[in-house]
Amino acid sequence: MPGPFSGIRVVVYGVGAMGAIATRLLVEKGAKIVGAVGRSPSKVGRDLGEVAGLGTRLGVSVESNADLVLSRGADIAVVCVGSYLSSMHRHFETCLKHGVNVVTIEEETVFPWTTAPDHAQGLDALAKANGVTLAASGAQDVFWLNMVTTLLGASHKVETVVGRCRWNVDDYGPEVANHLLIGKSRAEFEDYVASSGWPEFVARQVLEALVARLGLKIGSMESDVTPVLADEQVHCRSLAAEIPKGHVIGTIDRTAVTTQEGPSFEFAMEGRIYREGENDTNLWQVTGEPNLQLECDDANYRFTTCSTLINRIPDVIAAAPGLQSLDGLNPPSYRHH
Numbered sequence: 570m571p572g573p574f575s576g577i578r579v580v581v582y583g584v585g586a587m588g589a590i591a592t593r594l595l596v597e598k599g600a601k602i603v604g605a606v607g608r609s610p611s612k613v614g615r616d617l618g619e620v621a622g623l624g625t626r627l628g629v630s631v632e633s634n635a636d637l638v639l640s641r642g643a644d645i646a647v648v649c650v651g652s653y654l655s656s657m658h659r660h661f662e663t664c665l666k667h668g669v670n671v672v673t674i675e676e677e678t679v680f681p682w683t684t685a686p687d688h689a690q691g692l693d694a695l696a697k698a699n700g701v702t703l704a705a706s707g708a709q710d711v712f713w714l715n716m717v718t719t720l721l722g723a724s725h726k727v728e729t730v731v732g733r734c735r736w737n738v739d740d741y742g743p744e745v746a747n748h749l750l751i752g753k754s755r756a757e758f759e760d761y762v763a764s765s766g767w768p769e770f771v772a773r774q775v776l777e778a779l780v781a782r783l784g785l786k787i788g789s790m791e792s793d794v795t796p797v798l799a800d801e802q803v804h805c806r807s808l809a810a811e812i813p814k815g816h817v818i819g820t821i822d823r824t825a826v827t828t829q830e831g832p833s834f835e836f837a838m839e840g841r842i843y844r845e846g847e848n849d850t851n852l853w854q855v856t857g858e859p860n861l862q863l864e865c866d867d868a869n870y871r872f873t874t875c876s877t878l879i880n881r882i883p884d885v886i887a888a889a890p891g892l893q894s895l896d897g898l899n900p901p902s903y904r905h906h
């Protein structure tokens with residue numbers, strides 16, 4: 570029986586921890602994978618099915634020349650590479666200029682208009698010129714945006730909205746662990762933040778998308794980051810390294826916004842190496858009339874990041890050309906096999 574994605578030609582762009590899961594889901598949904606882009610010599614030249622750990626060959630080689638892969642044509646690229654438009658814009662441009670839509674878990678594109686306005690506008694123009702769409706999904710989509718806006722659909726008056734979530738650094742690849750400065754000493758972490766700043770990772774984009782979806786306007790905004798330090802030596806699976814006591818095993822990224830209309834919002838996201846028995850969390854509390862609470866104690870972000878991303882493919886292909894930040898997409902939906 571044809572799957573919901575049969576006939577959709579997909580390029581898998583980035584075959585790390587997330588790209589590997591996405592590959593399996595694409596195969597099971599019946600998408601036609603027409604190309605794969607990778608980087609390291611240990612992956613380039615090998616069959617995508619093997620690199621993604623599927624135990625079967627897909628007849629698609631991982632290639633390092635993205636331009637060449639995309640020039641052969643595809644409906645959409647599933648991009649799982651990095652987190653910021655400062656580096657990711659080049660990858661997106663390569664896809665868009667070949668007339669290929671992009672769905673990505675790159676975090677900034679969830680709402681890039683204020684943190685990376687030049688890249689966002691440039692990509693929006695390029696996508697429009699080529700009649701295709703660039704959009705981001707991932708854990709933000711269901712758990713931190715659409716579940717929350719659905720809950721707020723039951724509010725008469727909102728005063729405060731406070732979100733808390735936690736995920737395991739070891740569920741992802743080295744890109745994530747390195748970004749969070751896992752393994753650094755407290756002094757190294759503080760020096761880094763003082764000298765380079767700490768680009769808002771997720772919490773800011775989530776709240777900006779949430780506020781935009783609700784039709785409100787930001788009044789003020791503040792963000793900060795706190796390191797989580799090991800209270801004993803901890804093994805980091807994703808870096809294959811021992812983290813000494815007192816060194817960084819995670820971060821808490823927090824953003825708070827007030828709106829011109831009154832309601833205020835706060836979201837704090839803790840990403841760290843878990844202790845035995847811990848699980849992913851998601852808690853949103855609303856004060857107002859009435860008070861409301863939403864809690865999801867096993868969000869399984871590692872998997873749901875990818876399942877949401879893949880479920881978004883038909884939405885992104887159907888969306889109006891341009892960069893569509895997450896507030897502009899309809900709520901996501903299950904796609905039956």
Ligand SMILES: NC(=O)c1ccc[n+]([C@@H]2O[C@H](COP(=O)([O-])OP(=O)(O)OC[C@H]3O[C@@H](n4cnc5c(N)ncnc54)[C@H](OP(=O)(O)O)[C@@H]3O)[C@@H](O)[C@H]2O)c1
Nearest residue numbers: 584585586587607608609650651652707708741742743744
């Ligand atoms: N929005 C969300 O919910 C969400 C959730 C999880 C992760 N993410 C983000 O998604 C990204 C990937 O996460 P991950 O856990 O999959 O990390 P990962 O395992 O480190 O994978 C990153 C992949 O990108 C590839 N790559 C890097 N530069 C490339 C290039 N120039 N061309 C082609 N491929 C390139 C790497 O290739 P090699 O292996 O060949 O070096 C690697 O396979 C991270 O930025 C992470 O923050 C977002």
